[in-house]
Amino acid sequence: MSRAPTAAQRRVIDDAEPVTGRLRGTPAQLAALVKRGLAFRHPRPPHDHFLTPAGHQIREAPPEPEPGPGPVPVPATETPAAADSGVFAARVGGEAEAVPAEPARAREVHSAWQGLLELRRMTNPDGAADRPCGWERTHLVRAAALALEAAGHRPAGPDATEGYRVRATPQPEAVAVSAPDDGTLAACAATLEKAGWQTGAHTEPRTRARYLLASPRRR
Numbered sequence: 001m002s003r004a005p006t007a008a009q010r011r012v013i014d015d016a017e018p019v020t021g022r023l024r025g026t027p028a029q030l031a032a033l034v035k036r037g038l039a040f041r042h043p044r045p046p047h048d049h050f051l052t053p054a055g056h057q058i059r060e061a062p063p064e065p066e067p068g069p070g071p072v073p074v075p076a077t078e079t080p081a082a083a084d085s086g087v088f089a090a091r092v093g094g095e096a097e098a099v100p101a102e103p104a105r106a107r108e109v110h111s112a113w114q115g116l117l118e119l120r121r122m123t124n125p126d127g128a129a130d131r132p133c134g135w136e137r138t139h140l141v142r143a144a145a146l147a148l149e150a151a152g153h154r155p156a157g158p159d160a161t162e163g164y165r166v167r168a169t170p171q172p173e174a175v176a177v178s179a180p181d182d183g184t185l186a187a188c189a190a191t192l193e194k195a196g197w198q199t200g201a202h203t204e205p206r207t208r209a210r211y212l213l214a215s216p217r218r219r
Helices: 007-014 027-035 053-060 103-123 134-138 140-150 182-194
Strands: 039-041 049-051 165-168 175-178 197-203 210-216
Touching: 007 027, 007 053, 027 039, 027 049, 049 053, 049 103, 053 134, 103 134, 103 140, 134 140, 140 165, 140 175, 140 182, 140 210, 175 182, 182 197, 182 210
Parallel strands: none
Antiparallel strands: 039 049, 165 175, 175 210, 197 210
């Protein structure tokens, strides 16, 4: 893809449904995104359009700044990384602020998980919803964290005294999941395996801390 999407195409991409990437737009807009490899038309009725992995990357990238008189300094109390994008994100554990178990958050997580199951049905070649899909394989940490949070596990707070943490690893298609005790770690393993991941328990040589390596199951 040599050219950045147009402003109108970027708006359609930015308005895609969280997690599923379902698109809404005019037939011409959707066709243009398909032609550029940023979307695909589902073969089964109602033939909705969804973002491809390349489209998801565009959606998650910050928009190009518009020309202006000069750079605007960022206040010392806020950084671009701390700004709220308004897009749903599962809690990976260790966020700066602990997230209370509010009903609104529970509904948001449930909706995201159901959307991910639908994305599995629509994008896995055999329509299977019990096995991770391509989006999950390109967003390993977020996908594993969503499976855990949707099952009711609590993410670790800033002090990391309780709850799970999901982190990237150097290994391809593998994330590390840690928890403060063996019981919580075993419960996380059971949840991930039920969600279509394969897990293995390991011990960190230096600290002797136990953790899981989890990978999306292919079959």
